[in-house]
Amino acid sequence: MAAAVTAQQLIEKHRPTLDQALETIRTRAFWSPHPEHPKAYGENGSLDAAAGKAAFDAIVSTRLDLDQPGTDGWVSGETSPYGIELGVEYPHADPDVLLPAMRAALPAWRDAGAETRAVVCLEILSRISARTHEFAHAVMHTSGQAFMMAFQAGGPHAQDRGLEAVAYAYVEQTRTPDSADWSKPQGKRDPLNLRKQFTPVPRGIALLVGCNTFPTWNGYPGLFASLATGNPVLVKPHPRAVLPLALTVQVAREVLAETGFDPNLMALAAEQPGEGLAKTLAVRPEVRIIDYTGSTSFGDWLESNARQAQVYTEKAGVNTVVIESTGDYKGMLSNLAFSLSLYSGQMCTTPQNLLIPRDGITTDQGPKSYDEVVTDLAGAVDALLRDDARANALLGALVNPDVKTRLEAAAGHGEVALASREINNPEFPGAVVRSPLMVKLDGTKPDSESVFLDECFGPVSFAVAVESPADAVELLRRTVRDKGAMTVGAYSTSQEFEHQVEEVCLEECAQLSLNLTGGVYVNQTAAFSDFHGSGGNPAANAALCDGAFVANRFRVVEVRREA
Amino acid sequence: MAAAVTAQQLIEKHRPTLDQALETIRTRAFWSPHPEHPKAYGENGSLDAAAGKAAFDAIVSTRLDLDQPGTDGWVSGETSPYGIELGVEYPHADPDVLLPAMRAALPAWRDAGAETRAVVCLEILSRISARTHEFAHAVMHTSGQAFMMAFQAGGPHAQDRGLEAVAYAYVEQTRTPDSADWSKPQGKRDPLNLRKQFTPVPRGIALLVGCNTFPTWNGYPGLFASLATGNPVLVKPHPRAVLPLALTVQVAREVLAETGFDPNLMALAAEQPGEGLAKTLAVRPEVRIIDYTGSTSFGDWLESNARQAQVYTEKAGVNTVVIESTGDYKGMLSNLAFSLSLYSGQMCTTPQNLLIPRDGITTDQGPKSYDEVVTDLAGAVDALLRDDARANALLGALVNPDVKTRLEAAAGHGEVALASREINNPEFPGAVVRSPLMVKLDGTKPDSESVFLDECFGPVSFAVAVESPADAVELLRRTVRDKGAMTVGAYSTSQEFEHQVEEVCLEECAQLSLNLTGGVYVNQTAAFSDFHGSGGNPAANAALCDGAFVANRFRVVEVRREA
Structure with missing residues (x-):
């Protein structure tokens, strides 16, 4: 497939942002490339308040066709906590068709390498950022958050957490060089010489099981950590909060296709009422990574039953x-x-x-x-x-x-x-x-x-x-x-x-x-600086975001030859 | 406890070696601080061939008293694959006494910080290195390896793998700074200012379940990765290969005590014949990390049953x-x-x-x-x-x-x-x-x-x-x-x-x-350069050594205050 946008173009566009993210996860100082103020949007192709609202209104009661393989029907049924019917129809997938299509997309994405994957992820985030006003309404009308919170937590803060995960994934994959020359002295004899190549390889398909309250904020870290480390990502949203993640999948598929990759590297798995799709997908052998936010009981179920996968859970706690x-x-x-x-x-x-x-x-x-x-x-x-x-x-x-x-x-x-x-x-x-x-x-x-x-x-x-x-x-x-x-x-x-x-x-x-007495609150954390959860007590088995959150989403394969 | 050796002295002594290890895991070039040739030993306090043999002979048929809390008896029974009875007696531990003593040693070790932990580990390795000739006999007479292989694989190569794990652990813990000042602009209002402290905290007690064939080579990566990330380590050797790990525990306890730490940060759990001690220890709530090398069936059992712990397994494969x-x-x-x-x-x-x-x-x-x-x-x-x-x-x-x-x-x-x-x-x-x-x-x-x-x-x-x-x-x-x-x-x-x-x-x-046709063999890997296993196929769920092998042995706790 010819790429409308080349990796080199994306590297030129996004490398400075990636570098700043890499720097900030080391210093933990304040930084964000995603503006918090609604009025900051409207230029450089981003939607302003009116355009964002109009875009949201235009989606309501339509069919969101993502052009996915294995679509065998349509599901809908989201009702906003604000009382309105969203009426958006989403594709329902046959996993026996969709999963193999996603798996087939993997090798080219793996071969693209860590930097290209990172900048493609940044392009996805950048296009989501441009639609922040539209996403704000989608988050508001699925989570019940007030508009300003839906805007900030569902928009720039979620995008920050996604970018943070991309940065961690990039660091982790580039700790080992692409290749190395190894020469071991043998006293008076010739040294032993080897040429070694190291390739980060993804684990397989990653499943994101989304939550109702923060579909993007809690979803983006796992989604981008998996994609940036080479894994196709299947997004199974909470049935009451499909739209924000469906729009995310839409943007991702668009960017992947434009950059010459298979759009099936990201797909949506919306479900029929009562279908229990997460349970079915979680134990598929193709699924090798699961990210989940939600109840302790289902989190525990995943940890106990999805043994073929790396399982990252955020469950309930008592604060x-x-x-x-x-x-x-x-x-x-x-x-x-x-x-x-x-x-x-x-x-x-x-x-x-x-x-x-x-x-x-x-x-x-x-x-x-x-x-x-x-x-x-x-x-x-x-x-x-x-x-x-x-x-x-x-x-x-x-x-x-x-x-x-x-x-x-x-x-x-x-x-x-x-x-x-x-x-x-x-x-x-x-x-x-x-x-x-x-x-x-x-x-x-x-x-x-x-x-x-x-x-x-x-x-x-x-x-x-x-x-x-x-x-x-x-x-x-x-x-x-x-x-x-x-x-x-x-x-x-x-x-x-x-x-x-x-x-x-x-x-x-x-x-x-x-002793918080000012404008920072115990319930808020900032990406690049604060850890969300610790991964060390029963509330969550992972923290957002650290090395452990990304390091096991891929493995390194070495090929060595005599030099 | 007054320290006979200060952390500062150890930093001066070992920091150059640590830095070289940190550099080499990035370049993957050849390097080792541990000589492969038996004749390289005998100076600077290290045992030469004769002294090493004498030291080994002096242990045979004696009681190796490690002065551990909760010792409730003595076990022995190792027979060398070369046909001689080793007859060494090891302490048998009451876990209800030993585990709390180990747990009590944790806070001071945690508070010592990543660099001090790293150089203490390097001091342990350095004293093991000085006794390489002695360890060679211990490895030979438990694994059945020929002397030269026991010397090299059980000595310098194992020490390399231990040092490699320390280097990875150090990198991982120092990715986040000890503290950070965070200042978020608020337009015309004063910025929000926070002072943040970040502390790597260990998970708890780490259990090493040793193997028969490579007690040190397969044991050191997990042992040192856990200790360097702040976890007390309980060593449960294979009943036929106790001595090399018992000597390791002996050296570690000696170094810990001399540097002012509680020697119970490392302890031996030798077992009675048929006791099945690994199964008992593996599910203790205090045990939060397990490293295991051995049969697929027991590795699978650990992964399924020791759910309170991070489990790193190397099992069987077909090459x-x-x-x-x-x-x-x-x-x-x-x-x-x-x-x-x-x-x-x-x-x-x-x-x-x-x-x-x-x-x-x-x-x-x-x-x-x-x-x-x-x-x-x-x-x-x-x-x-x-x-x-x-x-x-x-x-x-x-x-x-x-x-x-x-x-x-x-x-x-x-x-x-x-x-x-x-x-x-x-x-x-x-x-x-x-x-x-x-x-x-x-x-x-x-x-x-x-x-x-x-x-x-x-x-x-x-x-x-x-x-x-x-x-x-x-x-x-x-x-x-x-x-x-x-x-x-x-x-x-x-x-x-x-x-x-x-x-x-x-x-x-x-x-x-x-296409290996010279002096490098498919069955050999070199620390700092080659990965042992991939962690991505059924033979092992971890590779030696990479970020994933160390990143989840500790968590980072953040304490933030208004500045």
Whole structure:
């Protein structure tokens, strides 16, 4: 196939960006090539707000034909958490036709080498970036995120995580040279001389099992890590969040074809309701890599059953914030209020358990009792969300009916410190919008423990009264060890107490944010600098992104000859 | 504990060696800091031949007390394949005492950082290197390798592989800086500033399950990779090959104590006959990493059952050499004869199946029929081993009675092209020494296939007549895919045929040696340059050594604060 765009052209275009990404994963300083501000789009071929909205509107209720082999029907059925039917039809694939077609695409992609694969991935990301406004609506109307969050987390931040994975993949594949001359002295005899060639070879087909809440942000790392290391990628989106990943596949197939590669290096596997397609695909012998974000039960199933594949999972955890003392009471309250409210607590990184000593804490505003802390935090959430427009902009909509059911049940678990309220969304009357619920629990009672040591995904937090700061540390340790955690937060003015919390996080392998009182929140991580998850506790078996996330997606084959 | 040797002293002593190792794993050129020649030892505190032999003799029939916590008895029972009783007593450990003691040693080792861990590992290797002559006897009298092979493969080559693992571990841990300042612009507002600390944290206790044939060579990569990434290492040797690893543990404990660390960072778990200790230890919750070399059945058991751990396995495979044509018939025959003879074919890398077209091959000495090639190769082996002294020096002894049984049975599988002969070892009359057997098989017959597609570990090869070169390539593909392979060799003067074999090796992920006719053999790999195994076919799930081998032995924990 003749390439409309050559690898050399893409290298010239994208190599500086790749180099900057390679530099930044070493320094961990701030950097992003993807603008966060909606107004930054509209030039150089990117869609502005109006064009992005128009593009989204034009897709609704149409058939998205990706021209994939083995298409044996069409599936649809996505309903936006904002109450509108998306009505987009996606191809349904016969794996017995699609998988061999994808496998056939592999050798040329492998032979293209790490640099070409990297810049093709960057071209895909760059075209997605140009359509960020369009993707923002797709993410909003599948995840229930408010527009600005869907724009940023689903757009530039997701693209950053994809680029980060490409950078890690490139480093890993180029650690070994393409070839080497080896000459071993033999004393007075001639040396032994060998010429060696080293080729990174992909494992096979990679399966991405997407999630409902962050289809692009959680999907791009695995997707791009696998593609950049030479593996064809089959994308099985969550049935309620197909569109953002279907558009991603569309862009990728377009770029692959234009650069002279087989577009079947990326394909979509949308499913019929109740089909359970992930289970079928996950154990296919052609599938050698799986990336998954979602429930612990299915994550565990994949790890136990998809033994032919490398399985990377992000599952559920129970995130804790320990409140021992603070030098900025107001800052702490507003920071936590924001963390609890953002996207209605539907982030895998949202704090759930707030551990507060029953005898209260010291603050810059004098001692505060447990009740005062809880009341003040509830008040801070209330104040943050008092205005409905602001509440809608922060909370978004509940992603699915299960979250609502869970929220309603949680109010019965203890004394309600902050009731969840229903918020009207005038633009989307069908949206289910709820403010966070906070429930007081006694941390020393076993029946409380069975409540707060379970992940209660959604806008629910537990203000857990603990006997002492030392007990808080022990409970933190037990929580991370037994339940896993994507994030840990802590507030303390005591260096000794800080050290104790740090020690627990080092031993139980959890990412820790200390004394956040400003505009950075425990539930947010930045690509190129922060690790998302640790891969070392039960919440996830991999971190985004590090060497381990990419190193086993390919192997190196050596061919040696006498020189 | 006061350190007799400081980290700074070790950094000054070993940093140049570490730097050279780091450089060489990038260039893959030849390098080794560990001399191959026995006469190179005897200065700078290293033991010469006589002193090494004396040191070995002094250990025989003694109790090797490692001063380990939880020692609840003593085990012994090693018999050398050369017929002598070693009679060394090793501590037997109560895991309920030993494992917590090892776990308690972890935090200080973690806090020491990657560079200190690396140079402590290099000091351990350096003291092992000084005792190479002593280790050579220990390896010889447990593996059955002839002395020179035990010296080189069990000494410098094993030490090289250990150092290589340390280098990879160091690179991997230092990809992320210790700390970073992150400043995110906020337009007209103040930037968001964070101070981030990154700490590589070990997974927990690492278990090394050693093998009988190459206790140090196959053991050191995992052992040093785990220790260098902060994990305490529990060494469970093969019951017939305890001594080389027990001496390793002894040296490591000594160096750890002298450098101010807890010696329980490394411990020995020797077992009673029939105790099945590996199975017990492998599923202990404290054990988070396992390295194993041995049978496919126990490797598969570990992968399926030790789910709390990262499991790195090298199992069985079926190694193939395809003979399509050659431009150096004599060189090919002598190279293959050596490969088949070395250590009585008891290497995981020894060729088993020689695929030869039934219509013969072209050579620089004219066309050779299948029968001629087989007869000539048998003759080359015969010539190589005609002299008993030379035969003993190359073959060593059969490592255990199973190999002898298998060898005897193999003669019944087809027409014997080369009979195995019994060789007397005048120095060790109890040694069971056998020359290689070669059996002719018809590759197109299903009942032959069931023979040659099984690993027949030991001095047995099958000269498999195939219908055509194309059939040889297809059989190679099927063998690697279904049975795995540590090595593949091929001889051809046709670029097109070479390319076909290369393509199979890239697709099925096998390490390929082409047209070896001189002093490099398909069964040998050099640290820092060659990969041992690919980690991508059923013979092994990891390669020695690459990023994937080390990257998941630790995790990175981030602690971030507002700056």
